[in-house]
Amino acid sequence: MTTHQEGSSSPRPKATRQRAAIAQALATAPGFRSAQELHDELRAADHKVGLTTVYRTLQALSESGAVDAMRREDGETIYRRCDTQIHHHHLVCRSCGYTVEIENEAVERWTQRTAEKHGFEDVTHDIQVFGLCDACSPE
């Protein structure tokens, strides 16, 4: 029987030109972007990568925890390189997309405790704060 060391960990991806380009793009620019936006970025930088590949790669990176994924209010999924392994949430400008990472121990604990109080297990949560950053505010 083929019992090598195969846990629930990923089967290691191959090193391809496009994967490198995607990783680099994510490492270079800081903000969140959708798969399509990242794809445009790459094409603009003369990296020929298929949109499909961008989707597949981002999904894989997201699952492995290498990138943060969140859903924008319009429903598009956006990604960004995860700087910290620490759990955090985002404050996002509704207009320009400027993003700030926010976190608060107390809030984390509250969600956890509240869920447990109601008999829930294996709890995860998602907090998103939207607003207009001062650059985008009317005056």
Place this chain on the structure above:
Amino acid sequence: MTTHQEGSSSPRPKATRQRAAIAQALATAPGFRSAQELHDELRAADHKVGLTTVYRTLQALSESGAVDAMRREDGETIYRRCDTQIHHHHLVCRSCGYTVEIENEAVERWTQRTAEKHGFEDVTHDIQVFGLCDACSPE
């Protein structure tokens, strides 16, 4: 010029059979459901309502604050009648969909203050806690 009284308030909807059916369905069953699910419910109850109308009505109700809308993890938007006018969030069972309303003043204030501290205005937020309710927990 046609300058009647037109504020930012809604132009009052007309009372139609389908709107009534939708409102009733929302009032009767308690949980969250997607537009498509609600549509099925209605057809099952012999109410002939077009899917388009369900979408349009739910959207209107959501904007007027009569129903709560939230996005499921899979991206579908789900709605439910808003019992309280008080701002609250949801604790949702990942497996069976059982939902509990949760709220916490302190958390509300934290999101507000944090956003303002970063120069954001017109702040809204969205908190969702997912987990397995005890009925769905492994043991």
Place this chain on the structure above:
DNA sequence: GTTAGTGCAAATGATTTGCAAACAG
């Protein structure tokens, strides 16, 4: 009667999938 509301079918837009060709190990 007018206008808002309805519903079908077609359009949209993000994401996924089938499948053959290209490539890493």
Place this chain on the structure above:
DNA sequence: CTGTTTGCAAATCATTTGCACTAAC
């Protein structure tokens, strides 16, 4: 070589929109 990865095109899926039609007021 041999299994992955890629990428195009076509398929999905939720939601929206065009437009002719019907019902409210």
